[in-house]
Amino acid sequence: MDARQMKIIAAAEALKHVENGMRLGIGTGSTAEEFVRLLAEKVAEGLEVRGVPTSERTARLCVELGVPLNSLDELPELDLTIDGADEVDGSLRLIKGGGGALLREKIVAAASRKMIVIADESKVVETLGAFPLPIEVNAFGLSATRIAIEKLAASLGLAGAIEQRKSGEGYFKTDGGHYILDASFGRISDAEALATSLNAIPGVVEHGLFINLASLAIIAGPAEARILAP
Numbered sequence: 001m002d003a004r005q006m007k008i009i010a011a012a013e014a015l016k017h018v019e020n021g022m023r024l025g026i027g028t029g030s031t032a033e034e035f036v037r038l039l040a041e042k043v044a045e046g047l048e049v050r051g052v053p054t055s056e057r058t059a060r061l062c063v064e065l066g067v068p069l070n071s072l073d074e075l076p077e078l079d080l081t082i083d084g085a086d087e088v089d090g091s092l093r094l095i096k097g098g099g100g101a102l103l104r105e106k107i108v109a110a111a112s113r114k115m116i117v118i119a120d121e122s123k124v125v126e127t128l129g130a131f132p133l134p135i136e137v138n139a140f141g142l143s144a145t146r147i148a149i150e151k152l153a154a155s156l157g158l159a160g161a162i163e164q165r166k167s168g169e170g171y172f173k174t175d176g177g178h179y180i181l182d183a184s185f186g187r188i189s190d191a192e193a194l195a196t197s198l199n200a201i202p203g204v205v206e207h208g209l210f211i212n213l214a215s216l217a218i219i220a221g222p223a224e225a226r227i228l229a230p
């Protein structure tokens, strides 16, 4: 079974949690896109849902495939969000933001009663941090913010390169017009402490540590999908 088939299996399992009339947060990334494709088939068959996309990229796909959309301001309370992840640990802590949509993804997840993560086995880790942590930062004072993050990391015993994410010839910009710093800290032994401290740096808009947001994870393996629950 190839990687795409595993994403489809996880997405199909997640679709079983979607009920008629639901207000749905719709994630970003290749796994979330498989979910959008399956959801669109159900919508074409008569399922009535309203979706709130977590990125312009997801919004475009939903529009193309006929999934009805609203903004989060129109639907500020959601029943369920389905989204992918870059890493998930046994306590359902996540690293997200590989696709650069972490800010909207976190706002949408926080506005949802439930968040289901869809991923394949390659995303499951014992300790977060092998995947570089995406940190969304304001363009103003970027160097000062980077230095503050480096000092914070050192104080927590974390070391590693912090790279500004590139896109083509320039730097990647998020849907909100911010930049991303990818921090290769390695093993993050205290994700809660890092998350709280990053939030205290003024130039940090948001970071990719998602803690206490996921309700369950559907993990697709070569044979079947399994559920990770807290």
Ligand code: 5RP
Pocket: 027, 028, 029, 030, 031, 032, 083, 084, 085, 086, 095, 096, 097, 098, 099, 100, 101, 102, 105
């Ligand atoms: C986007 C994300 C994605 O959910 C994450 O990067 C996983 O993507 P994929 O399903 O393509 O592996 O956080 O910001």
